[in-house]
Amino acid sequence: MIEWSSATIKDFQTTLLTWYDEHGRDLPWRQDQEPYHIWVSEIMLQQTQVQTVIPYYERFMDWFPTVAALAEAPEERLLKAWEGLGYYSRVRNMQRCARQIMADYDGQWPTTAAALSELVGIGPYTAGAIASIAFNEPVPAVDGNAYRVFSRLLEIDDDIAKPQTRQVFEDVISKIISPTRPGDFNQAIMDLGSSYMTARQPDSEHSPVKRFNQAYLDGKELDYPVKTKKPRPKPVAYVAVLAKMADQWLMTQRPSTGMLANLWTVPLLRLEDLPLEDWTIATPLEIEAAVSAYFKQEYQLELTAASLPVRPVTHTFTHQKWTIQLLQGTLEPGDLAFFAGKTVTDTELATLPQPKVQAKIWDRYHAR
DNA sequence: CTCCAGGTAA
DNA sequence: TTACCTGGAG
Numbered sequence: 001m002i003e004w005s006s007a008t009i010k011d012f013q014t015t016l017l018t019w020y021d022e023h024g025r026d027l028p029w030r031q032d033q034e035p036y037h038i039w040v041s042e043i044m045l046q047q048t049q050v051q052t053v054i055p056y057y058e059r060f061m062d063w064f065p066t067v068a069a070l071a072e073a074p075e076e077r078l079l080k081a082w083e084g085l086g087y088y089s090r091v092r093n094m095q096r097c098a099r100q101i102m103a104d105y106d107g108q109w110p111t112t113a114a115a116l117s118e119l120v121g122i123g124p125y126t127a128g129a130i131a132s133i134a135f136n137e138p139v140p141a142v143d144g145n146a147y148r149v150f151s152r153l154l155e156i157d158d159d160i161a162k163p164q165t166r167q168v169f170e171d172v173i174s175k176i177i178s179p180t181r182p183g184d185f186n187q188a189i190m191d192l193g194s195s196y197m198t199a200r201q202p203d204s205e206h207s208p209v210k211r212f213n214q215a216y217l218d219g220k221e222l223d224y225p226v227k228t229k230k231p232r233p234k235p236v237a238y239v240a241v242l243a244k245m246a247d248q249w250l251m252t253q254r255p256s257t258g259m260l261a262n263l264w265t266v267p268l269l270r271l272e273d274l275p276l277e278d279w280t281i282a283t284p285l286e287i288e289a290a291v292s293a294y295f296k297q298e299y300q301l302e303l304t305a306a307s308l309p310v311r312p313v314t315h316t317f318t319h320q321k322w323t324i325q326l327l328q329g330t331l332e333p334g335d336l337a338f339f340a341g342k343t344v345t346d347t348e349l350a351t352l353p354q355p356k357v358q359a360k361i362w363d364r365y366h367a368r
Numbered sequence: 369c370t371c372c373a374g375g376t377a378a
Numbered sequence: 379t380t381a382c383c384t385g386g387a388g
Contacts, residue, residue, distance in 0.1 A: 043375090045374095046374065046375050046376085047373095047374060047375080048374090087374095087375085087376090089376085089377080090375090090376080093376080093377085120376095120377090121375095121376070121377085122376085123375055123376045123377085124375085124376090125375055125376085126375075126376085143374075143375075144373065144374050144375085145374095199372080199373070200372085227372095227373095229371095229372090230372090314369090316370090
C-alpha cells in the first residue's frame with residue numbers, strides 16, 4: 001500500500017469533486033438530501049445497477065412516499081414493490097426500520113452514522129452513505145466501488161473478503177475524504193467505480209483520476225481488489241408442479257424464514273424428499289407417481305401428474321444451483337387444510353409476489 | 369453454460 | 379462464517 005501526502009490528498013479531492021460537479025449523474029435520488037430518499041436508493045443500489053433501480057425507485061416513492069407510509073404498508077404490497085430485485089428480507093427490514101423511526105424517533109431520522117447503524121438493515125456502508133449524503137458527516141461509505149477504487153489508487157493488498165479489511169479501508173478513506181463535501185465525495189467514488197474504474201473493463205486511460213491510480217500506472221489494475229473466491233453453489237434437484245384445481249392454479253407461499261421467504265411459487269419439491277428408491281436415477285414415470293403419492297400423503301390431495309417435455313429450468317443462487325423439472329397436473333376438488341397455499345385465477349396470480357425462478361418456470365411452461 | 373459482483377443478519 | 383437473490387460479461 002502506498003501513502004499520500006496531504007498535498008496529494010488535497011489535489012485528489014479537488015480533482016474528484018471538480019469532475020463530479022461536471023459529470024456526476026443526475027439521478028432521481030440526487031434531487032435533494034432527504035434521508036428517506038437516500039436510504040431507499042442506497043438499499044436498492046446495494047444489489048442492483050442504477051439503470052434497473054430507477055423504475056423501482058420511482059414506483060416505490062409513488063407507493064410509499066414517506067417513512068410513515070412505508071411503516072404502515074401491507075407486506076404483500078412491500079414484496080410486490082420489491083418483486084424481481086432479490087434479497088427480499090431487505091424490504092421487510094426496511095419496514096421494520098421505518099417502524100423503529102416512527103416509534104423510537106417520532107418519525108425523525110437520527111443524524112449520525114453511529115446512530116443510524118443501530119437501525120435494522122442499516123450496516124456500516126448504508127450508515128456512512130446516509131450520514132455523509134443527507135447530514136454532511138465526514139464518514140466513509142465503504143461498498144464494493146470503494147474497495148475497488150481505493151485498492152487500485154493505493155495498491156491495497158488486503159483481502160476484501162475478510163471482514164477485518166473493512167477497517168483498513170475505513171481508516172484510509174477517513175484521511176482522504178473531503179471534510180467539506182463528504183456526501184459528494186462518496187458519491188463521486190461510486191460514480192468513478194461504475195464508469196472508469198469498473199471491475200473487468202476499466203478505462204483508466206480516460207479517467208479523471210488516472211494520475212492518482214497507482215495500480216494503473218504499474219499496469220496491475222486487474223490485480224485489484226484482492227479477493228478470495230467463494231465455494232461453488234451446491235446442486236439441488238427439484239420438480240415444479242404446475243397444477244390446476246377447477247381451472248385455478250395451485251400456488252404455495254414459502255415459509256417466513258429462509259430462501260425466498262413469504263414469496264409465492266408453484267409447489268417445488270426436492271427430488272430427495274420424494275418417496276423414490278434412488279432419486280438420482282428416477283425416470284419421469286417414477287417421479288410422476290412419487291409426486292402423486294407425496295401430494296396424497298402430505299396434503300391429502302388427489303393429483304394426476306404428467307411430466308412436461310421441456311428442458312429443466314436452472315436457477316443459481318449464491319450457494320445453491322437448482323435444476324427444476326416441470327410437471328403438469330390436475331387436482332381433484334378438495335380442501336387445502338394441509339397445504340400452505342391457495343388456488344388462484346390467472347388475474348389473481350399476477351398480484352402475488354413471485355421470485356425470478358418462478359418467472360422462469362412460467363416462461364418455460366408458456367414456451368412449450 | 370460459468371464466473372462474478374454486492375451489504376447485512378444471524 | 380454462511381445465507382440471501384439477480385443480472386451482466388464472456
